[in-house]
Amino acid sequence: TRTIAVSGSASGIGRALAGLLRDQGDKVIGIDLAGAEVEADLSTPEGRSRAVGEVLELSGGTLDGAVACAGVSGLTTLTVTVNFFGAVELLEGLRPALARAERPRAAVVGSISGTQPVDDDVVRACLEGDEPTAxxxxxxxxxxxxxxxxxxxxxxxxxxxxxxxxxxxxxxxxGIALNLIAPGVVRTPMSEPLFADEKMFKVMNEAVPMPLNGYADAEVIAETLRWLISPANSHMAGQVIYVDGGAEATLRGPEV
Ligand code: NAI
Known part of the structure; x- marks a missing residue:
């Protein structure tokens, strides 16, 4: 049995991934604010270190996989504290346990939004690991x-x-394969408000054009994550993989 830690396991993409992994016989250690094996708040350093400690305890100190799905959208600083520091510190904290496994794999859920205009000061502070400044x-x-x-x-x-x-x-x-999935628009509780509001819906369609098969269900992203953290993925590292119905290629054009 492989043991996999999944943050954001109580909803949307994380929940779909946890389901797929359990169905194939993996042991899943879910991490979320509530409704998970490990209940912790990834927006704070204390919450993150508690999450890491509890995962290490439940896993016995060795992890075959770790996936950071937990995330927040909207006009809030949580999009920085959870989506960046919550993901990075969780993965870094679990890294020694991954290194002990035979074929360890890890993944993060980013977004097509990572290609949109950013606040340079925020990004710089994140990359410097300086959370108070960020x-x-x-x-x-x-x-x-x-x-x-x-x-x-x-x-x-x-x-x-x-x-x-x-x-x-x-x-x-x-020996740890680490990659990132960048989804387009996925139908989850997070994106529900975008579908409910006519103006937001229009803005979203313009910002994220998805010529292939339209909006994705959470399972689509979860399937890609499942492969990324499977033993079959022996040689993919450092890749940003857009699972976005062609949005990134549409927006950025043919140059790679
Ligand atoms: P969701 O809202 O359905 O699930 C997110 C989960 O993260 C929830 O269970 C929530 O409780 C958990 N979470 C939030 N803050 C937390 C915290 N402080 N500590 C611990 N857990 C916390 O959202 P969804 O759509 O499944 O999102 C998963 C990831 O996919 C996120 O990183 C999101 O940014 C990303 N994404 C989603 C897209 C979409 O259209 N739904 C598009 C592109 C990326």
């Missing part, structure tokens, strides 16, 4: 009415962290 910059961004840049900032920062960390000595060097 939080201050995020609050300033909200005060200036530029809060819409915060979600893209957290998602861009986590993708940039991944590109570097995944191929370094701590991850690839320890």
């Amino acid at each position: 939080l201050k910059a995020a609050e300033l961004s909200l005060e200036k009415g530029k809060g819409r840049k915060l979600y893209p900032s957290g998602k861009s920062a986590v993708a940039q962290w991944l590109r570097k960390a995944a191929v370094g000595p701590d991850w690839a060097g320890e």
Whole structure:
């Protein structure tokens, strides 16, 4: 049996992934605010270290996989504290346990939004690992009415962290495959308000055009994550994989 830690396991993509993994016989240690094996708040350093400690206890100190799905959207600094620091510190905290496994794999859920305009101060502070400064910059961004840049900032920062960390000595060097899935629009409780509001719906369609099969269900993203953390994925590292119905290619064009 493989043991996999999944944050955000109580809803949406994380919940769908936990279901797929349990169905194939894996032991899943879910992490969420409530309704999970480990109940912890990933928006604070204390919550993150408690989450790591409890996962290590439940896993016996060895983990075959870890996936950071937990996330928040909207005009809030949580898009930085949860989506960046909550993901990165959780994965870094679980890394020693992953390194003990035979074929360890890890993944993060980013977003197509990581390609949108960002607040440079927020992204810089994230990449420097300076949470108080990132939080201050995020609050300033909200005060200036530029809060819409915060979600893209957290998602861009986590993708940039991944590109570097995944191929370094701590991850690839320890035999741990680490990659990121960037979804387009996925039908989950998070995106529900976008579908409910006519104006938001229009903005979303323009921002994220999905020529292939339209909006995705959570299971679609979960299936890709399942493969990424499977033993079959022996050689993919540091990749940002867009599972977005063609949105990224549509928006960015043919240059790679
Ligand atoms: P969701 O809202 O259905 O699930 C997110 C889960 O994260 C919830 O169970 C929530 O309780 C948990 N969470 C939030 N804050 C937390 C905290 N402080 N500590 C612990 N757990 C916390 O959302 P969904 O759609 O499943 O999102 C999963 C990931 O996918 C997120 O990172 C999101 O940014 C990303 N994503 C979602 C898209 C969509 O259209 N739904 C598109 C692109 C990316």
